[in-house]
Amino acid sequence: MSTPTPKQLQIQNRELKILEIAREHVVSEGYHGLNMDRIAEEIKSSKGTVYNHFGCKEEIIIALAVQTMEKRAVLFQDAAQFKGGSRQRILAVGHANSYFFQKFPDHFRFEQMLRIDSIWEKTSAKRRMLVKSCEMKCMAVVAGVVRDAIATEDLVLPEGTSPEDLVFGLWSISLGAQTIMASSESLTDLGVKNPALALRFHIQKILDSFHWTPLSTEFDYDSIEDRIDREVLNLS
Amino acid sequence: MSTPTPKQLQIQNRELKILEIAREHVVSEGYHGLNMDRIAEEIKSSKGTVYNHFGCKEEIIIALAVQTMEKRAVLFQDAAQFKGGSRQRILAVGHANSYFFQKFPDHFRFEQMLRIDSIWEKTSAKRRMLVKSCEMKCMAVVAGVVRDAIATEDLVLPEGTSPEDLVFGLWSISLGAQTIMASSESLTDLGVKNPALALRFHIQKILDSFHWTPLSTEFDYDSIEDRIDREVLNLS
Amino acid sequence: MSTPTPKQLQIQNRELKILEIAREHVVSEGYHGLNMDRIAEEIKSSKGTVYNHFGCKEEIIIALAVQTMEKRAVLFQDAAQFKGGSRQRILAVGHANSYFFQKFPDHFRFEQMLRIDSIWEKTSAKRRMLVKSCEMKCMAVVAGVVRDAIATEDLVLPEGTSPEDLVFGLWSISLGAQTIMASSESLTDLGVKNPALALRFHIQKILDSFHWTPLSTEFDYDSIEDRIDREVLNLS
Amino acid sequence: MSTPTPKQLQIQNRELKILEIAREHVVSEGYHGLNMDRIAEEIKSSKGTVYNHFGCKEEIIIALAVQTMEKRAVLFQDAAQFKGGSRQRILAVGHANSYFFQKFPDHFRFEQMLRIDSIWEKTSAKRRMLVKSCEMKCMAVVAGVVRDAIATEDLVLPEGTSPEDLVFGLWSISLGAQTIMASSESLTDLGVKNPALALRFHIQKILDSFHWTPLSTEFDYDSIEDRIDREVLNLS
């Protein structure tokens, strides 16, 4: 509530600066390129100061992932408010997700990092909470669109299937496809010529198979996409 | 052609032993828990001997992943030969994949590791080739089932979609779902009560949306699954 | 300008201590006897601390050589200021060189080490600069005496010969003789009964052959040497 | 006395092959590039076989140095038999030495290696004997020329100076100059523009100062050098 003092502002800025530099290290040299000495050097403070902000290296990784997740959550919220029917709004979310992956391919890596190794064991409950709340926010936004579709009778979910189950499916195929795209050099050799297009196609197939109307055959996909580009993603 | 000498056998066994122990380390303590000193200690040989088998730590990781991939490839081949129609055969592959994930949840991690950081840079071209050939084998097996379905007119793919594109979709959703299941503790809190079931459901939805006959509504899913358990996975 | 804090003093002292111990190792066990672990152990600090002072093993070697070279440079400067004619001053330098070799036979080895293998490749430009500046200082001091001799017409160099060329000759014969003395056990067997005397004799011959007056036959060598011992080397 | 069996020949050849390869390693990658594994690999035998020839790595170094020394000894013997007066013959030896250094700059390194580190301590008395006998042969050849000069009254050595003392002087200045040339990148910066010429000049000065007739001013240096090139070094 209180206005932050200049001192507090400086401290807050430094925290952002640390993350910025850490991000550069990971992006340019991988996880092993992240190194507390170099961070301290580059923010022109001491290592001790860095440790005042982040209790250990892993906390930095988590914080980076949280930044990414928050950035995406904001985008998702914008996309979910796309003017149009529920099917168009879910499409906007999917499209925003693809856009995010293509525009910030590095951000993807930080979420991946969360999923490996012993990151979790070393971090504070507080940081973990942040991650969870981000996940929940994203889930809530997308599930919200599904619920709206049900409310407007654009969609009828089968018995035993929750809105979250459907979101889980979309999440899974997106995450899986992006993981493969990000790491498999040989996708083309394997016969998948345009994986991004294939992903989009499969998502529409899933939505169609739930009879989420209008079906993908019943509206002009491309013109909707153009509108999303303009109205959500601010692309020309 | 020649019979391996006892000596050669011993060496070969040690290689397997190294991998076995390395696997335990990674499973129990993550990538950073893998440590050449301890491996040497536990196989009761010297570090030099370990290095005679694997030129560096990363080669061990790759070898573990290849073991996993080969194991899965064999399973996929068996599943693809399931006695029945094409839809039942693709179902068998999907079911085998789920089974593999549930039965050997750790194996999954080694494939994940391939996708990170500097593993690739340090390994020999020969090892990388092995990985690629495993990927191709799996892809070929599943795409083969798709091709058979097309040949028997159980399935008509839309213009511009290759069998591999379809496999990519199935691969993506499986990998994504498994990734989330393996790492997100809070899936239940997010509202996804039974993710494994949801995955299975989505896969059927995708296949249905391609009109791969018989549709999931047209056959008795549970009894087929029982047969797969018995005939492919050798479960009682 | 500022007075060093006790802390800084301690650090500076440790640097000297490291060099001292490293020197002992090299002297008693050769280059391969120099080992970072043992140094750390013996200065009762950690390896990391040693590496805070010297970025790699080779830097220590260079630093040892620089110590030696600086020590000699100071001695040369003192000797070059010996009260007397130019011929006596150059004699003082030569005598100081012999003295240095006999008094600190080990120091000689560190300069030799500079001349081998991969030392240079791993060291910082800054350290290399130090070495070069030491070399130049020594060269300048001795060439300065030659120039004074020319100015006072004690010496006329032949056309095409620079003062530095003459110094190079003296340097070569001294270095070569000392190298042989330091390494050839069998010099006596080869028929060289008193190599140190022979070196001194040859140096005088060279100077005589340039007609650097007074010639060695024209002054009392032994009494000059006594004076050098007393006035430059502080020997009784 | 007996003719070597084919087997023995093969073994002897292998010994030469080992040395040849070891030499290449040292030349191209320095002392640390010498490695028993690689030698074994490149002679297409096993490490054990290499060890049958040379009891340890250091023995190989010594053997390489001995090869070099023998090569030079032969050259010196040829040079000492140059047709001409004693002064011309000693000049031929000096010239041969320079030639050897310029033509085979790498050979020089092996003799240097003998002078450092702990090579001697690990080698057999037999190998050391070989080194010593090579040294003696070289010394004897050159001292022989000096003795001939004395016999023919081209030279009168001062009281207390042996022929070997004179050779020691020549040896020292040559070795020293070559050492500096081989290792000091900054010789030009130090003001020594043409060290090889300076070395030659100093050697003549030394010989002149002993009144070894004819003095360098009394004969045509260049035409003699041409003859040496042709008659001793077989240069066109």
Next chain:
DNA sequence: AATGAATGAGCGTTCATTCAT
């Protein structure tokens, strides 16, 4: 709160040498 020197366990890797076959 900030500093940065100190820590030291840990790491991956090398390689001369041995010895059973």
Next chain:
DNA sequence: GATGAATGAACGCTCATTCAT
């Protein structure tokens, strides 16, 4: 004599973390 797998001590170096100032 030949082999080459096995050895294991040694090595140089890193870096997250601590803590006295």
